[in-house]
Amino acid sequence: MPIDPNTVITRFAPSPTGHLHIGGARTALLCWAYARRAAAEGHNGRFLLRIEDTDQTRSSESSTKGILEDLAWLGIDWADGPEIDYNGRTIGGDDRNVGPYYQSQRLDLYNEHIAKLIEADHAYPAFETPEELEAKRKEAIDAKVGYKYDRSALDIPREERMKRLEAGDPHVVRLKMPDAPITVHDQILGDVTVGPDEFDDFIIRKRDGFPTYHLAVVVDDALMGVSHVLRGQEHLINTPRHIAIQQALGFEVPTYAHMPLIFNPDGSKMSKRDKDKTAKKAVKEAKLDASPIDGLSDTDFAKWLKDKTRQLPSDQLIALARLLDVHLPEIDVEDFRRAGYLPEALNNYLALLGWNPKAKNEDGTDVERFDMDYLGAHYGFSGMGKGQAKFDRVKLLSFNADAIAELPDEHFAARWRVWATSYDPALCERFSAEDMLMLAPAVKTRCKTLADGRDVVGFAFVEDDAIEFDGKALHKALLKGEAKGLEMLKVFRDEVATIDPFTPDAIEQAVKDFCEKHEVGMGKVAQPLRVAVTGGPVSPPLGQTLAIIGKDAAVARIDRCVAEAEQSLSAKE
RNA sequence: GGCCCCAUCGUCUAGUCAGGUCCAGGACACCAGGUUUUCAUCCUGGUAACGCGGGUUCGAAUCCCGCUGGGGUCACCA
Numbered sequence: 119m120p121i122d123p124n125t126v127i128t129r130f131a132p133s134p135t136g137h138l139h140i141g142g143a144r145t146a147l148l149c150w151a152y153a154r155r156a157a158a159e160g161h162n163g164r165f166l167l168r169i170e171d172t173d174q175t176r177s178s179e180s181s182t183k184g185i186l187e188d189l190a191w192l193g194i195d196w197a198d199g200p201e202i203d204y205n206g207r208t209i210g211g212d213d214r215n216v217g218p219y220y221q222s223q224r225l226d227l228y229n230e231h232i233a234k235l236i237e238a239d240h241a242y243p244a245f246e247t248p249e250e251l252e253a254k255r256k257e258a259i260d261a262k263v264g265y266k267y268d269r270s271a272l273d274i275p276r277e278e279r280m281k282r283l284e285a286g287d288p289h290v291v292r293l294k295m296p297d298a299p300i301t302v303h304d305q306i307l308g309d310v311t312v313g314p315d316e317f318d319d320f321i322i323r324k325r326d327g328f329p330t331y332h333l334a335v336v337v338d339d340a341l342m343g344v345s346h347v348l349r350g351q352e353h354l355i356n357t358p359r360h361i362a363i364q365q366a367l368g369f370e371v372p373t374y375a376h377m378p379l380i381f382n383p384d385g386s387k388m389s390k391r392d393k394d395k396t397a398k399k400a401v402k403e404a405k406l407d408a409s410p411i412d413g414l415s416d417t418d419f420a421k422w423l424k425d426k427t428r429q430l431p432s433d434q435l436i437a438l439a440r441l442l443d444v445h446l447p448e449i450d451v452e453d454f455r456r457a458g459y460l461p462e463a464l465n466n467y468l469a470l471l472g473w474n475p476k477a478k479n480e481d482g483t484d485v486e487r488f489d490m491d492y493l494g495a496h497y498g499f500s501g502m503g504k505g506q507a508k509f510d511r512v513k514l515l516s517f518n519a520d521a522i523a524e525l526p527d528e529h530f531a532a533r534w535r536v537w538a539t540s541y542d543p544a545l546c547e548r549f550s551a552e553d554m555l556m557l558a559p560a561v562k563t564r565c566k567t568l569a570d571g572r573d574v575v576g577f578a579f580v581e582d583d584a585i586e587f588d589g590k591a592l593h594k595a596l597l598k599g600e601a602k603g604l605e606m607l608k609v610f611r612d613e614v615a616t617i618d619p620f621t622p623d624a625i626e627q628a629v630k631d632f633c634e635k636h637e638v639g640m641g642k643v644a645q646p647l648r649v650a651v652t653g654g655p656v657s658p659p660l661g662q663t664l665a666i667i668g669k670d671a672a673v674a675r676i677d678r679c680v681a682e683a684e685q686s687l688s689a690k691e
Numbered sequence: 692g693g694c695c696c697c698a699u700c701g702u703c704u705a706g707u708c709a710g711g712u713c714c715a716g717g718a719c720a721c722c723a724g725g726u727u728u729u730c731a732u733c734c735u736g737g738u739a740a741c742g743c744g745g746g747u748u749c750g751a752a753u754c755c756c757g758c759u760g761g762g763g764u765c766a767c768c769a
Contacts, residue, residue, distance in 0.1 A: 133769045173768055248767060255766090264693055264765070290767055307696065316694055316765085324767040331769045355695060355764045376696085378762085383702070385761070467703095470718090474704060484705065484717040503697095503704075506762055510702050513719040523732070563732040574731090595729095629728080644728035656730045 126156030127345045129166040130189075130196075131335065133173065134181035137432075137450035138188040140509070141350065141380050141388065144468040147493075148377065149348045150194045151469070154494030167199030167210065168338060171222045172328045188451040192461045193490055198342070216342045221334050228329040231337050231367060232291055232322060236283075240366035241322060243279055243289040244271035248325075266318035267292065291323040293333075293363060300358035305375035305499040307351075312358045320359060336360050340369040351376045375499050378472055378506045382447075388509060393446045393453075394429045398422075400444040411437045448511075456541050458568030459514070460533070462489060463521035467514045469493050474501045487520070519566040527558035534561070537568040545572055548579060549666075556622065557666060560658035577652035578666050582674040587682055591655040595645040596683045603646035604683045606636065610643060611676045620669045622661030629660055650679035 128149040132142055149165055156163030167189070171177035182200070189196070190204035199219045201210040210219075218224060235241035244267075251267075258265035271279070271292070283289065295318065301311040322333035329337070339347065354376045364371050382388050401423060409419035414434050422428045430438070436456075439446045448454045454464055470486060475496055477485040488496075522530065531554040538545040549557070557575060564574045577585070596603035610632055617628045633643050647664075648657050651672055657663045664672045 131769090135769080170769060176768070251767085262692075266765095304696095310695070312695070318765095321767050326767080328767090330767070335769085350763095351696070352763055353769090356769095378697075381762085387762095471703065476705070478717090482717085486704090486718055505697050507704090508702060510719070513703065516719055519732095560731090564730075591729095626728095633728085640728035642728090648729060654729095658730080660728075 122162070122343075122345075124160075125162040125164075125343065125345060126153055127164045127166060127343050128153045128348055129168055129339065129342070129344050130194075131168040131170050131338075132185050133170040133176070133331075134178055134185060135173070135176040136181055136390065137452050138185045139388070139390075139450055140448070140454065140468070143188070143192060143194075143451050143464075144380065144471065145348065145350060145377070146189060146194050147192065147465055147468055148473065148497060149346075150196075151490075151493045151497035152346060152348060152499075153197075155497050158495055164197040164214075165195075166342060166344065167196035167219065168342070169200065169220045170331065170334065171220055172331065172334055174222075174326065174328065177222070184452065188455070191455060192451065192465060214343070221329075221338065224334070224338065225328070227341065228323070228334055228337055229327075232329070232333065235293065235322070235363075235366055236291065238366070239276075239294070241291050241293050242271060242276075242319075243283045243287075244292050244319075244321075245274075245282065245287055245289045246271065247288075267320075269319060288325055290321045290325055292319040293322050293359075293366065295319055295359075295362055296365070300361050302354070302357045302361065302374055304354070304357075305373060306502045307354070307376060307504060310354065310357075312355070316355075317359060317362075322363070332356065332359050333363060336363040336367070336369065339372060340364070340367070344372055346373045346375065348375045348377065351379055375502070377502060378504060380471060380507050380509050383508050383510065385508070388449055390449055391429065392449055393432075393435055396444060396446050397430065397435050397438050397442075398426075400442045401438065404442055410441055456569075458537055458541070458565075458570065459518050460521045460568075463514070463518040465490060465493070466521075467517045469497070471507050471509065472503050473497065474503070476501055487517070515566045522565060522568070523563050525562065527555060527562070530562050531555040531558045534558075534568055534571055541569070542572060553666060557658070557662055560622075560662040564658060574658060575666060577654075577657060577663070580653070582667075582671050583678065585651075585653045585675055585678065587649065587679060588654045589686075591649050591653075592679070592683060592686070595649045595655065596679075597687060601683075601687065602638075602642060604680065604687070606638060606643050607646040607650060607676060607683075608680055609636070610647065611673065611680065614664075614669060614673055614676065617669070620665055622659070622665045624661075625664045626659065626661040646679075647676070650676045 130142075130146040130149050132138065132146075138146075153163035153165040167186075169182055171182070186200060186202050186209075187204070190202065190207075190209055195207075195209045197210075198212065198214060198216065199210040201208060201212075203209075212219075221228075232241060236243070254268070255265045274282075295314065297314050299311050299313045301309050303309055320332060321330050323329050338344075357374055357376075361371055363369075380388060382392065386392075407420075409416045411434060414430070422430055435446060446453070448457050448459075451464075455461075466488060469488075475485045475488065475492075477496075479485055525533065531551065535546060535551055535554055561571045561574050565571045572579075596607060610629075613628060613632055617624055629640070629643055629647070633640050636643075644660055645655065647660060649655060651657075651663060651667060667675070
């Protein structure tokens with residue numbers, strides 16, 4: 119399909135070998151944004167999703183499912199590609215009739231093009247075994263010269279090669295690389311030229327009959343009408359190979375844009391292994407020598423601990439982390455979701471990591487906070503940075519905290535509940551939907567992630583008779599000086615029963631009225647009360663704090679606190 | 692190691708293509724102060740960068756060269 123200059127089609131083509139990595143999410147987001155903008159500007163923009171499952175040994179269906187869901191959760195939807203139902207919304211489809219979108223279902227197409235290449239002498243079968251090639255590679259490395267395939271398959275006369283091919287001799291197919299430099303006209307990096315010495319005749323079809331990534335990606339992009347290829351910089355050096363295939367097949371060369379990669383703050387690659395590393399370190403520090411979790415035997419646990427390269431499945435890592443109270447670094451989109459990040463905050467931060475809108479707000483500051491609509495209306499290659507960027511969780515956290523704080527109470531409550539349903543069911547058991555709505559204004563400004571919300575109201579999860587009073591806080595609020603705090607608390611204790619309804623507003627009002635009546639500052643009453651019902655000096659406003667535990671619990675806790683304070687007072691005397 | 696890409700506050704970046712308006716602007720973090728019944732939010736102010744060395748030029752963050760540093764890539768993975 120020739121590229122219509124008025125049509126912009128971008129694609130994201132993950133290989134389903136695991137979860138969707140945060141770097142992949144950024145690539146997808148920007149591909150989506152570019153197509154969205156093209157659409158808005160009348161260029162028939164479409165974003166396409168393709169599953170690159172040509173590695174039979176590593177691809178899995180569950181991985182595909184997870185990736186599609188992660189994208190949908192982020193709000194990155196595709197016009198063409200696997201069809202899924204997400205929250206009653208259908209994403210994907212095959213309107214242009216260029217599917218299927220799974221490479222494993224397109225083998226005939228690849229073979230057709232490979233046959234053409236062989237026919238035109240742009241490609242040839244090679245019969246060496248992997249072992250033979252490995253030996254040659256080793257030789258080259260030992261001799262400290264760069265390894266290149268020596269084209270020894272071409273020593274076999276063409277006629278004989280074709281005969282062996284037809285006879286079904288085990289073989290791979292290699293592309294005959296042209297003997298000329300190839301220039302990539304990159305939209306972000308500019309022209310990049312690579313000489314012919316840098317390439318050998320790479321494999322385009324494996325022994326198992328599956329095409330390699332290089333062949334499949336080129337054929338699919340061409341057949342699916344992909345006009346703009348936006349991908350990570352790790353592919354830059356592959357691009358001349360792809361251009362060589364395009365030229366051999368008579369395809370148009372799409373527009374390329376290679377974006378910088380993202381790294382950990384320490385400069386290392388953001389890798390799934392980071393989670394494992396963190397868990398191992400924590401286990402070693404805790405000096406555990408037996409498996410503390412179900413489903414993991416002591417022997418496997420020991421093996422894992424000893425072997426740096428051995429990794430535990432995600433659910434076991436999470437269980438370990440919970441047990442040891444360590445925070446695993448978020449790497450995959452699912453990790454961020456579990457940790458209570460909002461997709462809008464994640465998208466905003468991800469887009470800004472490498473792209474700058476170069477626009478000013480009314481107050482003169484740079485535009486940094488924006489939504490998907492803004493991204494889809496303004497994203498372009500000219501704002502892309504060229505250098506690698508470090509992933510700053512602290513700044514992301516700030517974006518997320520702001521996104522949460524900006525949510526109307528009803529939305530916050532609803533999303534908090536949806537999150538908790540999947541990741542913290544106990545929270546839903548303790549709080550009704552109404553409870554969460556009532557808490558919303560207090561929790562919103564006090565948590566940076568949805569997961570943090572629980573900490574803010576942690577006092578509600580403690581039994582009344584299990585509250586541990588912070589001695590320092592108790593002394594400061596109730597006993598200091600003339601023990602005025604204790605006195606006030608005792609008087610207010612009886613007031614509590616009269617508050618009706620027992621709602622945040624009514625409670626706040628009751629405290630205020632009480633202070634006026636007794637002519638004392640708010641602090642004299644509020645702090646003792648706070649210590650009494652939460653055990654410590656810090657909590658959300660008293661209205662929500664008392665309302666969520668209820669009248670009876672409030673009175674019970676005050677009584678316990680008073681008793682404790684009086685005991686400590688008499689002990690002193 | 693070969694080849695390729697990159698380089699402004701701790702971090703993400705604006706400014707670089709069209710050299711002077713930049714003793715370098717914004718954001719996050721940090722520090723100080725203010726508002727507040729605690730905490731958080733919020734508000735005000737502050738600290739902080741052109742990797743190094745050569746050129747070109749009246750003048751360089753901006754152009755050229757070298758160095759250093761970081762990254763990518765060298766698979767029958769994608």
